[in-house]
Amino acid sequence: MDRSQLDGRTGEPRGLGRSAGTPADQTTVRRSNLSLVLRHVSERGQCSRSAVATETGLNKTTITSLVGELQARGLLKEVGPQHAGSVGRPSLALALDGSRIGALGLEVNVDYIAAFATDLAGRVLIDRRIGFDAMRSEPGRSLDKLVQMIGRTIADLDALGVTLAGITVAVPGLIDTSSGTVVVAPNLGWQGVSVADALLSAGIPADVPITIDNDANLAALAEYTSGVALGTPDLIYLTGEVGVGCGIISGGRLLNGADGFAGELGHVVVDPSGEPCGCGRAGCWETKVGLAALVRMATPDHAYGTHHQAMRDPEERLAEIEQRRAEGDLRVGAAVTEVGRWLGRGAALLVNLFNPRVIVLGGYFARLADQIIPVAQAELDRLGMTSAAERCGFAASTLGFGAAARGAVNVVIERVLSDPTTIAFRPS
Ligand SMILES: [Zn+2]
Numbered sequence: 001m002d003r004s005q006l007d008g009r010t011g012e013p014r015g016l017g018r019s020a021g022t023p024a025d026q027t028t029v030r031r032s033n034l035s036l037v038l039r040h041v042s043e044r045g046q047c048s049r050s051a052v053a054t055e056t057g058l059n060k061t062t063i064t065s066l067v068g069e070l071q072a073r074g075l076l077k078e079v080g081p082q083h084a085g086s087v088g089r090p091s092l093a094l095a096l097d098g099s100r101i102g103a104l105g106l107e108v109n110v111d112y113i114a115a116f117a118t119d120l121a122g123r124v125l126i127d128r129r130i131g132f133d134a135m136r137s138e139p140g141r142s143l144d145k146l147v148q149m150i151g152r153t154i155a156d157l158d159a160l161g162v163t164l165a166g167i168t169v170a171v172p173g174l175i176d177t178s179s180g181t182v183v184v185a186p187n188l189g190w191q192g193v194s195v196a197d198a199l200l201s202a203g204i205p206a207d208v209p210i211t212i213d214n215d216a217n218l219a220a221l222a223e224y225t226s227g228v229a230l231g232t233p234d235l236i237y238l239t240g241e242v243g244v245g246c247g248i249i250s251g252g253r254l255l256n257g258a259d260g261f262a263g264e265l266g267h268v269v270v271d272p273s274g275e276p277c278g279c280g281r282a283g284c285w286e287t288k289v290g291l292a293a294l295v296r297m298a299t300p301d302h303a304y305g306t307h308h309q310a311m312r313d314p315e316e317r318l319a320e321i322e323q324r325r326a327e328g329d330l331r332v333g334a335a336v337t338e339v340g341r342w343l344g345r346g347a348a349l350l351v352n353l354f355n356p357r358v359i360v361l362g363g364y365f366a367r368l369a370d371q372i373i374p375v376a377q378a379e380l381d382r383l384g385m386t387s388a389a390e391r392c393g394f395a396a397s398t399l400g401f402g403a404a405a406r407g408a409v410n411v412v413i414e415r416v417l418s419d420p421t422t423i424a425f426r427p428s
Contacts, residue, residue: 030066237362248350
């Protein structure tokens with residue numbers, strides 16, 4: 001409910017007499033007002049009760065009651081004293097607490113599983129990644145590994161005295177978010193995998209909300225709210241992994257499509273006689289620009305799926321590619337140029353369709369951005385239909401391989417800000 005619809009005196013919907021309000025209405029209004037106050041302090045930073053009252057339009061009595069509840073739930077705290085002026089006694093300011101409330105974001109990808117946890121104020125508590133060969137593992141084994149990672153992380157959060165407010169798992173595939181099911185994740189070899197059910201049956205506490213979402217969409221949101229394209233309402237994020245996902249923010253909103261499947265540029269066929277793709281087709285765009293394509297061209301002796309060495313995570317693969325380039329291996333430079341060219345061609349398609357201002361390059365693209373971006377930009381400028389292409393630039397993500405997990409954490413925090421009553425009262 002928009003706060004302008006609320007009565008500033010009572011916090012109840014305008015135009016409704018007390019007799020017309022049912023308990024359900026009052027609960028909804030109370031929840032909405034708790035969210036309003038919590039979000040206000042979260043966005044504004046430290047402020048006094050009277051400032052919150054003035055700026056939200058709620059009266060001081062209502063604010064006192066709402067703040068009391070938010071404190072009891074461990075979401076707000078008092079700091080200070082704050083001197084509002086030269087006259088009158090100093091009052092304590094309000095600040096976001098949430099130091100005991102944790103948000104956990106995870107990412108399962110082709111060659112790693114990552115966990116990232118913060119408290120409600122965004123303080124990083126845990127940031128870890130393990131190499132894992134999901135491409136050559138059964139879905140059940142990948143899920144076991146994910147469950148282990150979650151169990152270990154929850155234990156560490158427990159040891160810090162932090163209670164988990166929610167878990168979001170990022171997966172590179174098409175996701176039915178309503179049921180927490182991965183419809184298909186080609187490079188993981190997953191089809192119809194209910195991640196939410198698997199976590200519940202593995203003993204993840206049922207009172208912890210679980211969300212499953214597409215990695216590129218989550219990363220795009222992270223870039224929009226805290227990355228290099230902060231606040232740019234028309235941006236596109238490309239994941240730069242073995243698979244190449246695409247998260248589209250248009251007019252400040254994530255573009256989902258009818259089923260939540262929008263943005264699968266990685267599986268648009270650009271070369272029907274090209275290399276086989278994880279999705280079963282041939283010549284998809286990601287077979288030209290994905291990390292497996294770069295590795296195939298730059299270090300063919302270590303191509304994905306062809307060697308039997310110890311598992312390597314993407315950082316190790318990139319380190320090897322950079323080392324070979326330093327040793328003068330000409331294949332590496334040619335491979336990076338080829339990737340840049342195909343990236344520019346894909347970008348031209350995106351610019352013609354969505355007219356973004358920035359295309360954020362994540363994952364391995366960001367690591368090689370100094371060589372990839374000039375080639376990709378030249379190709380985009382050559383192929384773009386209009387001056388929109390000239391005004392669209394590439395930017396290298398600074399969130400690295402952790403962008404999706406960071407976006408996953410934001411989903412949990414946003415849910416708490418939207419409904420603070422999901423956080424239990426702290427035992428007194
Ligand atoms: Zn494909």
